[in-house]
Amino acid sequence: MTDFRELREWEKAHELTVAVYEATQSFPEEELLGLTQQIRLACSAIPVKIAQGCNREDREEQVNFLEMAMDAAIEVEYYLLLCYELDMLDSCDYDRLVSKTVEAKELLELFIDKLSHR
Numbered sequence: 001m002t003d004f005r006e007l008r009e010w011e012k013a014h015e016l017t018v019a020v021y022e023a024t025q026s027f028p029e030e031e032l033l034g035l036t037q038q039i040r041l042a043c044s045a046i047p048v049k050i051a052q053g054c055n056r057e058d059r060e061e062q063v064n065f066l067e068m069a070m071d072a073a074i075e076v077e078y079y080l081l082l083c084y085e086l087d088m089l090d091s092c093d094y095d096r097l098v099s100k101t102v103e104a105k106e107l108l109e110l111f112i113d114k115l116s117h118r
Contacts, residue, residue, distance in 0.1 A: 004051035009107045013047040013069065016100040020076070023093050027083075035088065039079040045072035046104060059115055066112045073105045 004010045020043040027036045046069045053065030080101065084094040 002054045004047075004054040007050065007054065007111075009066075009104070009111050010047050010050045010054075012100070012107055013050055013073075013104045016076075016097070016104050017043045017047055019097060019100060023089060023097060024083075027088050031088070035079065035083060035086075039076060039083065042072050042075040042079060045069070046076070046108075050108075063112055063115050066108055066115070070105060070108045070112070073101055073108065077101050077105075 017040075020039060024036045024039060049065045049069035049072060053062045053069070056062045056065065077098065080089065080094060080097050083089045084091070089097070
């Protein structure tokens, strides 16, 4: 088993989650149980699923958790777009967060490929 905190994939996903939490602090109060909660849950699912996958000894299970992390990253990408189009995120925050999300997805994809082809 690997300590998830040692994985670059986890580190980048965690950084994204912290950035999303910071960016959503200024969201309208009426969205606290709406978009704010949804994007935060989806985003925090990425490093959580990576960490859970690290706890598995079976490669197939590890890949399954990484694929769930990828699904969550895709969900975050959509929520970021929605928040931007609803003027809840400015273009600078949107671009920065999307860039972090894409980076996390690319690292996850490489990790999944690496584990799948061993």
